[in-house]
Amino acid sequence: MVSQARKSELLFSGSDWNFAKLSRVYDEIEALGTEELGLDIYPVQMEVISSEQMLDAYSSVGMPLMYRHWSFGKRFLYDEFLYRKGARGLAYELVINSNPCIVYLMEENTMALQALVTAHAALGHNHFFKNNHLFRQWTDAGGILSYLDFAKGYIARCEERHGLAAVEAILDSAHALMEQGVFRYHRPPKLSSEQQREGLRERLEYEERSFSDLWRTLPPSQGKTKPEVGDEILAERKKSLKLPEENLLYFLEKNSLVLEPWQREIVRIVRVIAQYFYPQRQTQVMNEGCATFVHYTIMNTLFDRGRISEGAMLEILRNHSNVVFQPTYDDPRYSGINPYALGLDMMQDIQRISTVPTAEDRDWFPDIAGRGDWRDTLLDAWANHRDESFIRQYLSPALIRKWRLFVLADGADEPHYEVASIHNERGYARIRSALAQSYDIGASRPDIQVVDVDLLGDRHLRLQHKVKDGIMLEGQSRDATLRHIRNLWGYEVSLAAIDAGTGATLSERWTKEL
Amino acid sequence: MPIFIDRRLNPKDKSLGNRQRFLRRAREDLKRSIRDKVRTGGIAELDREHAVPMPRKGTDEPSFGDDRQSGRRQHILPGNKTFSPGDLIDKPGGGGGYGSAPGTTESEDDFRFVLSREEVLDLFFEDLELPDLVKLNLKQILSFKPRRAGFAASGAPTNINVGRTMRNSHGRRIALRRPKQAEVDEIARQIAELEAKPASAAVRERITALREELERLERRRRRIAYVDPVDIRFNRFDPQPVPNANAVMFCLMDVSGSMGEREKDLAKRFFVLLHLFLTRRYERIEVVFIRHTHQAKEVDEQTFFYHTESGGTVVSTALEEMHRIIKERYPVAEWNIYAAQASDGDNFATDSERCIELLDRKLMRLCQYFAYVEIIDERESHIFGSTENGTSLWRAYNAVDGKWPNFQMRRIAAPADIYPVFRELFARQPALRKSA
Numbered sequence: 001m002v003s004q005a006r007k008s009e010l011l012f013s014g015s016d017w018n019f020a021k022l023s024r025v026y027d028e029i030e031a032l033g034t035e036e037l038g039l040d041i042y043p044v045q046m047e048v049i050s051s052e053q054m055l056d057a058y059s060s061v062g063m064p065l066m067y068r069h070w071s072f073g074k075r076f077l078y079d080e081f082l083y084r085k086g087a088r089g090l091a092y093e094l095v096i097n098s099n100p101c102i103v104y105l106m107e108e109n110t111m112a113l114q115a116l117v118t119a120h121a122a123l124g125h126n127h128f129f130k131n132n133h134l135f136r137q138w139t140d141a142g143g144i145l146s147y148l149d150f151a152k153g154y155i156a157r158c159e160e161r162h163g164l165a166a167v168e169a170i171l172d173s174a175h176a177l178m179e180q181g182v183f184r185y186h187r188p189p190k191l192s193s194e195q196q197r198e199g200l201r202e203r204l205e206y207e208e209r210s211f212s213d214l215w216r217t218l219p220p221s222q223g224k225t226k227p228e229v230g231d232e233i234l235a236e237r238k239k240s241l242k243l244p245e246e247n248l249l250y251f252l253e254k255n256s257l258v259l260e261p262w263q264r265e266i267v268r269i270v271r272v273i274a275q276y277f278y279p280q281r282q283t284q285v286m287n288e289g290c291a292t293f294v295h296y297t298i299m300n301t302l303f304d305r306g307r308i309s310e311g312a313m314l315e316i317l318r319n320h321s322n323v324v325f326q327p328t329y330d331d332p333r334y335s336g337i338n339p340y341a342l343g344l345d346m347m348q349d350i351q352r353i354s355t356v357p358t359a360e361d362r363d364w365f366p367d368i369a370g371r372g373d374w375r376d377t378l379l380d381a382w383a384n385h386r387d388e389s390f391i392r393q394y395l396s397p398a399l400i401r402k403w404r405l406f407v408l409a410d411g412a413d414e415p416h417y418e419v420a421s422i423h424n425e426r427g428y429a430r431i432r433s434a435l436a437q438s439y440d441i442g443a444s445r446p447d448i449q450v451v452d453v454d455l456l457g458d459r460h461l462r463l464q465h466k467v468k469d470g471i472m473l474e475g476q477s478r479d480a481t482l483r484h485i486r487n488l489w490g491y492e493v494s495l496a497a498i499d500a501g502t503g504a505t506l507s508e509r510w511t512k513e514l
Numbered sequence: 515m516p517i518f519i520d521r522r523l524n525p526k527d528k529s530l531g532n533r534q535r536f537l538r539r540a541r542e543d544l545k546r547s548i549r550d551k552v553r554t555g556g557i558a559e560l561d562r563e564h565a566v567p568m569p570r571k572g573t574d575e576p577s578f579g580d581d582r583q584s585g586r587r588q589h590i591l592p593g594n595k596t597f598s599p600g601d602l603i604d605k606p607g608g609g610g611g612y613g614s615a616p617g618t619t620e621s622e623d624d625f626r627f628v629l630s631r632e633e634v635l636d637l638f639f640e641d642l643e644l645p646d647l648v649k650l651n652l653k654q655i656l657s658f659k660p661r662r663a664g665f666a667a668s669g670a671p672t673n674i675n676v677g678r679t680m681r682n683s684h685g686r687r688i689a690l691r692r693p694k695q696a697e698v699d700e701i702a703r704q705i706a707e708l709e710a711k712p713a714s715a716a717v718r719e720r721i722t723a724l725r726e727e728l729e730r731l732e733r734r735r736r737r738i739a740y741v742d743p744v745d746i747r748f749n750r751f752d753p754q755p756v757p758n759a760n761a762v763m764f765c766l767m768d769v770s771g772s773m774g775e776r777e778k779d780l781a782k783r784f785f786v787l788l789h790l791f792l793t794r795r796y797e798r799i800e801v802v803f804i805r806h807t808h809q810a811k812e813v814d815e816q817t818f819f820y821h822t823e824s825g826g827t828v829v830s831t832a833l834e835e836m837h838r839i840i841k842e843r844y845p846v847a848e849w850n851i852y853a854a855q856a857s858d859g860d861n862f863a864t865d866s867e868r869c870i871e872l873l874d875r876k877l878m879r880l881c882q883y884f885a886y887v888e889i890i891d892e893r894e895s896h897i898f899g900s901t902e903n904g905t906s907l908w909r910a911y912n913a914v915d916g917k918w919p920n921f922q923m924r925r926i927a928a929p930a931d932i933y934p935v936f937r938e939l940f941a942r943q944p945a946l947r948k949s950a
């Protein structure tokens with residue numbers, strides 16, 4: 001058989017890559033991934049780019065298309081500065097959650113690195129994007145590129161028509177609220193289809209074209225039941241506000257009384273993009289862990305079968321160990337927990353528990369210990385968890401000991417930290433819970449909601465910040481952000497800090513005080 | 515098989531639009547940075563790229579964030595070595611804590627980025643309120659004219675230098691001993707001679723030998739070309755800036771105590787603008803700095819702008835010094851002489867007459883252009899609306915102004931007042947270009 005004969009061959013030799021080699025390696029890796037690991041992926045589109053284009057992609061939050069805004073220019077300068085100074089290397093790849101899945105490869109990579117990147121991004125990330133429930137439910141991989149194309153074009157047209165400054169002001173304000181512009185608990189409304197959007201735009205354009213200032217000069221009709229109609233509309237509107245609302249951008253887009261239609265559309269664009277990225281932020285450890293686990297497994301299998309030379313494997317392993325390097329807390333290089341390292345270790349730990357469990361593992365994980373079906377367990381975890389639930393479910397005492405994790409309790413008004421738990425019998429559950437908690441985006445970001453607005457009266461918009469564990473908002477950025485909300489709302493805005501436990505009002509900030 | 519797309523040849527600078535938006539946003543801060551550059555740097559240094567610190571104002575992106583100084587939180591850290599539950603650890607000063615994210619804010623402090631030459635000039639010009647046409651002229655790199663500069667081994671066929679090519683070919687033919695035409699002709703002649711004679715065995719043998727020799731020579735001639743590609747030389751051309759002349763710029767400044775920081779800053783911009791103008795027109799520019807109190811001295815740029823000296827004010831000493839330097843080092847036949855003088859107008863009472871005489875009799879005949887600015891207080895600027903009255907130096911120079919068209923004088927109180935001093939100079943430029 002041909003495959004038999006090819007089995008002993010190296011997939012590539014030398015460090016230079018070309019498209020034939022890339023294609024051969026991809027086919028081999030894809031076959032391995034789908035057959036051995038049971039991965040299920042979107043079709044792949046690989047794009048080779050230069051380092052400058054990689055910097056470009058960085059500055060537009062990794063998307064191939066993006067509207068123009070000065071903050072992206074600032075990001076670019078910052079990334080470029082770090083890169084030129086050598087403080088930070090560029091990523092070897094960039095992968096976009098779209099269908100087909102777009103993978104950027106850097107032209108500077110060696111062939112061994114390209115193979116590593118292919119397994120990491122085109123297989124690992126790709127599988128995760130396609131199968132994880134957050135991405136499946138909350139993002140539209142098929143529609144995102146055409147939506148961004150629409151967004152870019154729409155904002156460019158707005159700049160032409162309304163001026164750069166006006167568009168910039170709206171974008172600034174909307175960007176400030178991006179964190180508060182996502183639906184956390186209920187599913188976002190689906191992206192309207194291209195046709196619907198087209199229809200909406202046509203209607204807006206028709207209204208603009210048929211606008212006649214003469215109508216304004218007509219005397220108001222007498223004796224009609226107008227006030228009652230107004231009352232009804234307002235009462236209905238108030239009912240339809242569905243307060244409290246956690247998605248501030250959504251609320252402002254739908255209910256602001258001062259935004260023009262095009263401004264609403266821009267706020268909406270920012271909100272849709274924020275929503276698109278929300279799953280990625282909740283699944284950092286899992287996503288990177290999945291990709292790292294996949295590339296590590298596939299590369300080792302290829303090496304075992306003699307398809308990769310020892311030299312190439314050495315290079316791959318060196319890069320791999322750079323990526324999963326985790327310094328301890330007292331190391332000057334420490335900058336938080338490395339999601340690649342944590343993800344990979346947890347997934348390899350699941351593999352170990354399935355195949356060679358200890359008595360402790362049987363205690364902690366009776367469902368999976370010793371069952372031997374680590375592939376199914378991992379596929380299930382990748383599909384159904386996010387970071388928080390994944391850690392809560394699968395972080396094992398063995399791994400806590402390996403990492404020597406400990407918890408520091410930090411009260412702002414106390415002069416020292418207290419070691420709350422360490423890696424011992426009493427600490428395992430607490431460490432696991434605390435670590436899971438720290439990956440819960442919904443809990444770790446300020447919880448700010450719209451609670452009340454008196455549309456009939458002074459249109460004063462009341463926001464509420466639920467203060468958990470006494471953590472207040474930083475004053476300066478809070479004031480600046482409130483100013484942005486006021487810009488979008490047009491009337492008075494106030495933010496009350498309410499203690500989540502006691503319900504007591506801790507402070508209240510009004511925009512008129514600013 | 516995946517789809518491959520090679521994007522490397524796609525247009526670069528995808529984020530140029532974002533950069534422009536960012537620069538516009540941070541304009542005020544960047545202008546201040548450039549102003550500082552002008553203040554601290556040399557006057558010839560402006561005309562290039564500059565690294566500037568990240569502007570702070572107007573470029574922050576606020577969002578709701580936690581106050582690190584409040585509340586209770588937990589940090590989960592790897593690598594416990596000695597701690598047991600209940601241990602207390604002193605907090606490091608500054609309150610950031612172990613668990614805080616790596617300080618991007620710290621590194622942003624020394625974060626600098628590079629502004630291109632055009633962007634630097636744009637920011638510099640903004641205060642000066644230059645007309646657009648002038649801005650364009652100053653930003654433009656000179657047009658170039660090709661000038662012969664030796665030979666090259668490659669080039670266009672039209673540029674083949676026949677003389678040099680043949681010389682190379684000749685040398686090579688000698689070195690490789692290519693048979694000459696004369697040698698071939700000689701053998702052919704001998705063969706013809708022998709063939710005319712009656713054929714004996716010796717003659718036939720001789721003819722065969724000669725024929726072989728002829729054959730050999732001709733083979734050799736075919737192998738060693740008359741002109742080989744390695745011989746060919748092309749004329750090489752170097753792009754040269756069109757106005758190919760030298761200029762010297764004299765900066766004259768009163769450095770007596772009455773010239774403060776603001777005055778010097780304005781004076782410096784005045785000099786920078788003239789220098790920028792000259793760099794566009796002349797290939798080589800020298801700058802001479804002369805400062806004076808009651809006596810004048812040629813100094814380096816550093817001393818010129820940053821050292822103060824006490825003393826009275828006698829302007830004519832500076833003019834005399836300038837005249838001496840021109841005579842010694844800058845013959846008028848070779849140098850275009852420009853002078854820029856900045857002063858607050860004070861002068862020793864009887865000295866002004868002497869200044870008029872010096873300018874009128876000597877200097878104005880030598881100079882292409884003499885610009886004088888008198889730096890006044892902003893409060894004074896509306897009082898001195900009419901140009902008639904003023905300091906003694908002003909009154910004296912007024913007399914020169916009427917007489918010489920290449921003399922310009924102006925009172926300035928703000929950066930925007932500087933350009934009109936040079937208006938004449940810039941207006942003449944297109945005409946000069948054509949004649950150049």
